[in-house]
Structures are given as C-alpha cells and as structure tokens.
Amino acid sequence: MTEVQRTERTTPRTLPSRASSDLETIRAIVDEALCCHVATSDGGFPRIAPMVHGRVGDELVLHGSHKSTLLAALARGAEACACFTLIDGLVLGRSALHHSMNYRSVIVFGRAREVTDFEEKSELLKRLTERVVPGRWAELRPMSPQEVHATLVVALSLAESGAKLRTGPPIDAPSDVDGPWWAGEVPLALCAGAPIPSPDLPAGIEPGPSVRALALRHAPRERTRAS
C-alpha cells in the first residue's frame, strides 16, 4: 500500500475518518469517474469546468480546445484543483441532520504541465480515449497529425491528492433509533441505455465490442449492503 504524503491542503479539516491517502484507492476513483471538475483561480476568482480526463501512471491527462480559458490557464501552469466524485447512494437518516451521501471522491492540487511533444501527446490522447471507452481506439479512424496539433493537452500529477469515502447506513442519534422513522440507504449508479446509431450511419455497420461493453459496464444492478 503506497500512501500519498499529506500536505496542508490535503489534510482533512472535517471527518478525518473518511479520508484516505492510499494511492490505489485514489487511482481507482479517478479511473471510475466519467468526468472530473477542474478549477483555477486565474484572474483572481475561481472558475470550474467539467472535463473528461485520462490517467497515465500518476498523472491526470486533460485536453480540449486552445480557445478554452481554463485549459489555457492550466497550460500556463496556474494553480489548479481537480475533483472526482462518484455518488454511490443517498443516506436517509431519521433526522434531516443525519442525511448524507455515500460517495467516493478525490481531490488533487498542483500545477499542470502542457504536453507539447507530438508522440507523447498522441499517446496521452489515446490513453484518455481508452480510459473512457476501453477498446474504442482500435475501432476508430486513426487520428491525423492536424487533430493532434489542434488539441491542447496538459498533465497534472497526483502527487498532492487525497480521497474521501463514505459507505454504509446512516449514523443516527442513539435517542432516535427506536423511533417510528424509516432509515436506510438508496443505492445510486450510472446506467447506460442501448446505443443509438447516428442518423448518418450507413446501413450494416454494427457497434463494435467497445460500445457493446459500455452497456455491461454501466448496467443497472441490484446492490446489496457493503460488508
């Protein structure tokens, strides 16, 4: 078990029992999250944007248009914060105060580096695509050099990061437990519907294994209480 070293910024102020610095836990949450939220405070105020990310080793990979204000700030090395949030369920206590969510989240602080080397950039874009839809790269029209150049790619280290997790039932006040109020958890998960072909798709082209696997990866399932 490798631990990320805590800093002033990643030391939890509230609920330290829910915090984890375990690198495997952090990597797993980053990999499962479909997208993340990234903030900079370039210009004197915070700005958040949702972004699709990749992970290569212990670096996050972010990409987008050269016109994006936030991505340009990241490329200039502005202080950044990225947050990954998986919602696993609603926690419904007997009182409003003991309502909560079951979640797994990661926060990352640092300054990104712009990736300018053509080969590295191409590889990171491939790895980003493959993280979101494993196997998809091989089913695509290969990326052109122009497309690689048109994309701004930055990498942000996980060196200063931490996770927070909550699982299990509500923790009610002992004096409430024998009361007449229902308490428990309602599990939540992201589910996929059936693939919808593009209206301009020529007849006879079926979705490849990577697309069919998405439906399985995000299938609705009955979940039981975590042990």
Added chain:
Amino acid sequence: MTEVQRTERTTPRTLPSRASSDLETIRAIVDEALCCHVATSDGGFPRIAPMVHGRVGDELVLHGSHKSTLLAALARGAEACACFTLIDGLVLGRSALHHSMNYRSVIVFGRAREVTDFEEKSELLKRLTERVVPGRWAELRPMSPQEVHATLVVALSLAESGAKLRTGPPIDAPSDVDGPWWAGEVPLALCAGAPIPSPDLPAGIEPGPSVRALALRHAPRERTRAS
C-alpha cells in the same frame, strides 16, 4: 423566457452555440443535479468540494459543518464558483476528436451570504432536504434548534450564471461519414437500486412515499433519440 444577463465571466469562449442564459433552463439543471461542485480561491489557490445543494427562488442553498474550510470561506463572502453537471450520454464519433459527452451544465459566479436568521435557516434546510428527496421532511423526526445552530448555511445568487448543453449524435468530419466506423450515442443516467433498511431499524417500519418515489425518479429506462 427570462434571460440572465451575461457578464465577462459567463460569456462562453468556446462553442457559444451550446450556451444558454435562459433562467428556466438554469433552474431545471440545478434542481435535477444531485450535487454540485463549489470552488473558492481563498488562500491563493483554488479548492473544490462536492456539496449537496438546495435552490430557493434564484438562490442556491449550501450547508455543512462550521469546521469546513471551504464553507467558512463562503460564509466570509469569498469569491465562489459553483458548477452543476448532468451527464446524459457518451457521444462516440468515427474519430477520437469527435468523441464528446451529451451533458447539461450550469456555472455560477458570485459571493455567498451567510444565513444567520434562525427561521430563514430552518426554512432553507427544509427546502434543501425537500429538493433532494421530495416529501422526506414530513417523514422525519423534526429538526431541533441545536441542529439548526450546528449547521452553517450560505446562499449564493444565480444572478451571474449560465448553462451549457449538448444533445444529439456525433458531428463527424464529412469525409468520415461513409467510412466503416460505427458512430452514435450511448445514453447514461443515474439509476436507483432498492432501498436498503438500516441494520438498526426496528421491525415493521416501511419506507415512506418519499423513499419509494426515489426508485421511480431514478429508474433505468430505455431512452430514444431526442427529437
């Protein structure tokens, strides 16, 4: 249709065709999002936290512990940014560059105000609970004055906000459309599993209508292409 006035910060730099300032659209996204991400740059660097929110009129309601670094900064009136993101589907083009997400997002900028009036605070906490689980308030042990005092509540206006939305199939390069690559959309939605009673729940207490309604609100469903 009421439009929120655009400012320098809410004027989109990229893809203006996806931007909306329609207040009804903004409210609907805020209300549907289970949680939001809030950032401040108190201390000279951005910090994001996921938060459960309410909406009362055109103010967001955020709450938490008095010990929370971020919430304390909000209460002091620090510059803040809140972001709401609903993921509606993966958009799978014929090339990596034309992969995208279908989403509805809202960004809000401003300085929050701390809510200190006891009656207003109680009402906002009720409305927050009711936004997440409509009908739940009436099924709970009433909130005690101590619990109201123990909670930090801030309100953030939607006056400086904007939405971004993407729907529909991939938009591929015309030269790729006749190629052999599958393209389309995979719809995604948050689904609820069956309620799991707390291990300490006395026998014979069944979930109320608010809990049963969650399963219907977040039911898996086959979705068809938006018209």
